[in-house]
Amino acid sequence: MNPLLTAGLTGLALLLPPALAQASPGSDAINRYCSGCHQPQDGPESWSRISQQRKTPEGWDMTIIRMQTMHGVTVPMEARRDIVKYLSDTRGLAPEESAPQRALIERRLNRVESFDHPTFQAMCARCHTGGRPLLQRRPQKEWERLVHFHVGQFPTLEYQSMARDRDWLDIALNDIAPWLGDSHGLESEAWQAWQDNGIDSPDGDWQLWGHWPGEGDFYADVTITAADGEDAYDLTLDGAFTDGRQLDGEGQAMVYTGYEWRANLNLNGHDFKQVLDLAGDRPNGRIFDDRDEAFGIQVEMLPADEVATPALVASQPAALQAGMRGRLVLLGHGLGKGGIDLGEGVTVHEVVERSDSRVVLDVETASDLTPGWLPVQVGEADADTLLAGYQTVDRLELSPDLGVARVASEATPAVSGVFSAQGYLDNPEGDDIPLGRVPVTWSVAPWDEIAEDEEDVKYAGTLDAATGIFSPGGAGPNPLRRFDTNNAGNLRVTASVVGQEDVQDDAHLIVTVQRWNNPPLR
Known part of the structure; x- marks a missing residue:
């Protein structure tokens, strides 16, 4: 993420519609650096093309970078910050509009996208994520202009995979653009409501x-x-x-x-x-x-402010195993006074720390602890489905199902593979009870016969048996490998519950080459 967007955490002031907004450093910078091409229209705070779009902060910053790289526009860093701040505040996305794509905004890797449109994947989400355009709002005419931009900027687009087998331009203009104009148009009730309300400063x-x-x-x-x-x-x-x-x-x-x-x-x-x-x-x-x-x-x-109703909202860990002793952290509101009861089979040896928002306990569980949800009471706050107890793990589930790691080189750092294992307890009366992270041992093996023959486990990297973190090897070529190939690999990652080695789950890990194009929204 570039320094512009990561300068800090900000509070919110009430936002006014563009036509009523006061002059700001951001609008002044747009007038100075952008209005030569994007001419003012419909008032002093409106510009051609710019005012017909809404985007995330990352989206607006990527637009400025594109203007710099493709059109030679010079925008000083301070002005760039001002422009992104102004456009994000006055032409951004409401929380409901950005919510479906939070994984992309938060740079969560290894996600799998799905779309409501039958051909959107082939038409738009084969070169970049589908979330990238779905984090924009434009009228249909602007979506059509975006199609024309793609054809003009990337003239081989219609001859690439999943484009040359169809009339790509006709579908883009007469199917995709109308769909986006309808589902992701410029005006929305959510955006208007957000401008009218907003939230308080986070200080x-x-x-x-x-x-x-x-x-x-x-x-x-x-x-x-x-x-x-x-x-x-x-x-x-x-x-x-x-x-x-x-x-x-x-x-x-x-x-x-x-x-x-x-x-x-x-x-x-x-x-x-x-x-x-x-x-x-x-x-x-x-x-x-x-x-x-x-x-x-x-x-x-x-x-951290006190609230009228005491409540428990989180537990670390999410479950206690029978016959164990350790720390338990309970988080919430109104926890500063009153008795503490974790149910039969759980003994509180010491209250290590206690405040209105947090209780840190030294606890021990009985060897015959009854599996299931534990009744938790801290003062006036209670919870029946916050903390679980278990003796053995019934099921294990790894995340992600399919992970991608990337080898390192002098020019690009490695991208690791980071896996987690979530345990579950069978519950005949309803949904399985989540146990959170349970003790497991990690191992790696070839995914198939080809990976075994190519010795992918030997060259692709190493998996930490205690943490589930895979560290890729260096790039290539590697003279020790067949054809001097790089250190890519096709691997199976396995987690086994400690003491219950038959309770395990697998995930697929592909170790591949470096990523050379690394924008904030891919």
Whole structure:
């Protein structure tokens, strides 16, 4: 993600329709650097083509980059920041409009797309993700212009796979463009409602929690304070992993469109990017390594302010195994006083930490713990489906089902394969009970006979048996391999429950070449 979008986490001011908006550094920069081609129309805050589109912050920034690379436009970095901020605020997407594509915005790899249109995949989602155009809003005429741009900019498009077997241009103009104009048009009730309402500034105290691959579950107190600049913020994190190790951090952020949070973070000496959706009661999103996006941390946040109704909202871990002792972290509101009861078979040895929003306990489970949901009571807050107990794991499920890792070279860093294993308990009375991450051992094997013959396991990289993190090898050519090929591979990743080796699941891992084109929205 480029530095423009990751400058920080931002708060939201009430947004006015473009015609009523006050002059801003962003609109001034558009007049200075863009209006030579995009002429003002329908008032001082409206420009041809520009005002007929709505996009995410990343989408608007990619537009500016395209103007620079294809048309030689010179836009200083400060002006570029101002333009993206202004256009995201006044011509962005409402939370309901961006919600279906949050995985793309958060740079979550290994996702599988599906679309409501029967030919959209072949027509638009074979060169880039389908989510990339679906994170835009245009009237039909603008969608038609986008089709013409593609044909003009990429003249071989109609001769490529899944295009040369059909009348691509006719389908694009007379089927796809009308469909997009209807389903992803410029005007929408959601966008109007968002402009009329918006949300409050995020400055204040929050509680954040998540799982760091290879490190474990963590929680943190987050303080967000307004910084210099519109919707700019500083933040600090003071937390710990559930095993007691310290977790500290700080960062800077910007909020776009009133809810699109973009931040640079440093956590325990590691640099990360952060993308959050602030629109809901529990803001959520992803923290990730921009150099290796597979290393990502899905997080949620809660305001630390007291609320009228005490509630339990999260447990770390999600389940307790019989005959074990360790730390249990319960998160929520109104947890600062009152008795603590985790049900029969769970003993609380010590209250390690307690506040209104968090309780950290030293607990021990009986060897004959009854499997199933555990009744949890902390003061006036209770939950019947928050924490599970189990003796053995009935089923294991790996994520992702199909992962893609990429080898490293001097010019491009590796993209790792990061897998997780979720355990389940059979429940005859309803849905299986999720146990969260359970202890497993990881292994890797050839996917098929060809991979075995090519010794892919030997050359493609290594899988950490404890964490499920696959580290690809270097690029190539490799003189030790047949035909001096690179270190690609076709692998099977297996997780087996510790002590129950027959309870396991497999995932497919393809180790392939570097990614040379790496925009924020692919």
